[in-house]
Amino acid sequence: MTEARPVKRQARGRQRIADILDAALALFAEAGYEATTTNAVAARAGISPGSLYQFFPNKEAIAEALSARLVEQMQAVHSSAFDLAQVTDLTLDELIDRMLDPLIAFNLANPGAKALFGNTDMPARLAGAARPLQEAVVGRVAAIIGARFPRLPATERNLAALVTVRIVAAMMPPIVAAHGVDRDALIAELKKALRGYIAPLDAH
Incomplete structure (x- = not known):
């Protein structure tokens, strides 16, 4: 019995942290x-x-934890x-x-993720929380572009990857905010923009 109690407390603690983070994510969205307070997060999480x-x-x-x-x-x-x-077999x-x-x-x-990663007024260490991920995404896109267009020089491949990721990032907030046919239309336009940008890379 003595061993079960700490395990239960640890499980409750992990669940409480998850509830707090879920509440914060919803409120950030x-x-x-900036407008979200710790009191509001506590209230949304159902705790004091x-x-x-x-x-x-x-x-x-x-x-930071979120x-x-x-x-x-x-x-x-x-x-x-x-x-x-x-990759080369796909259209x-x-x-x-x-x-x-x-x-x-x-x-x-x-949807609250953009309030964290897209906020230029965040503290420096918070603003940089997603930087390793962003760099990894650009690297993955660059690898895909390189596999798709093997004759493309590395500098152009990396630049194309960065621009591709920035285009997607710029369009994500309006896509998240839209609904139904409006969202579908924005997604279609984003894919059209990416197709128009990526297709000419094949000229190399």
């Missing part, structure tokens, strides 16, 4: 990072502010999205679908 402070001393600590969780989840998404296997439209659809699905499931 609704109100933005004092209970919240047992796990996180301030809002920045919550955001950033780490999102980075881990996005790395798993990117690993499945950016599979180099059979350009199929390639764009394989790269883009999982990323859109992730952002739709986590």
Whole structure:
């Protein structure tokens, strides 16, 4: 019995942290990072502010933990999205679908992520929380472009990857905010833009 109690407390603690992070993610999506308070996060999580402070001393600590969780989840998404296997066998439209659809699905499931990663006024260490992930995504896209267009020089390949990722990042907030046919139209336009940008790379 004595061993079961610490295990139960640890499980409750992990669940409480997950509830706090879920609440913060929802509030960041609704109100933005700056307008969200720790009291609001505690209320959304169904706990007292004092209970919240047992796990996180301030809002920045919550955001850092949430950033780490999102980075881990996005790395798993990117690993499945950016599979180099059979890249050369796909049509350009199929390639764009394989790269883009999982990323859109992730952002739709986590609309508060943009409040963290897209906020230029965040503290420096928070703003840099997603930088390793962003660099990894650009690297994966560059690898796909290199496999698809082997004659493309490395400098041009890397630049094309960076621009591709920036185009997607710029379009993600309006896609997340839209609904139904409006969202479908934005996704179609984004894929059209990527197709128009990537297709000429084959000229090399």
